[in-house]
Amino acid sequence: MSEWVAAVLKLASSLCAVVAAGLFVLALRHGEGVAPPGATEAPDSSDEPVLIVEAGEPARDESAEKATQESRSEFQGAILSLESRPSGASAQVNGVDQGETPVSVGLDCVPGTPLVIEFTLRDFQKETHKTLCPMNAVVTVKARMRKDTGSRSGKR
Known part of the structure; x- marks a missing residue:
């Protein structure tokens, strides 16, 4: 019986952590984070x-x-929060389209494996960022898109 209770408590604790992290990410995506x-x-x-x-x-x-920055927050699981300025850039992780920024992506990867993140937006230079798959963290990657002054432009 005590093993069953311990398993239920562990599951409830994990669920609370996931919900708290989800609320944290949502607040950050909507600009409702608390500024120091x-x-x-x-x-x-x-x-x-x-x-x-x-x-x-x-x-x-x-x-x-640098134009692209990364920050990490403690979390059980792995989430990639992708942002760009201006927003609306197409985001790809290891060549897989993740939609337009801002976007949060749940990762199914082995901690420590390489990730290549690309941001593209029409009339802006492509921004590429390399990082490693996190373990129990929310990784926020922010790309500041720069106007394309050359003959070729990024795709949207």
Whole structure:
């Protein structure tokens, strides 16, 4: 009997973790995350610098950093949250279409295996990001799309 109770409690705990992580991801996708003191909302104009403030770190200017960024959060399972500025870019993971950004993808991969993420949007340069399949984490990948100044343009 005690083994059955332990199994039920473990299942209930796992379900609570999945629901909590899902609510967290939904809040982030809708911009309802809680900003730390002193953080300001980033403007939509690509010419404006973006202020990034993460817990325990000083503010930094995103304009001096790479166009694609990644952050990780603890979670039981593996979820990839894909965002782009501007939104509406096509997202592919290892060549498989995942829809338009913003999009969250549940991953079925072995932790540590390589993932190649590509963002494409008409009149913008393609952005590619390589990462590893996470273990028990929500991985957020944000791509800042840059206008295509060459003769070829990205697909949508």
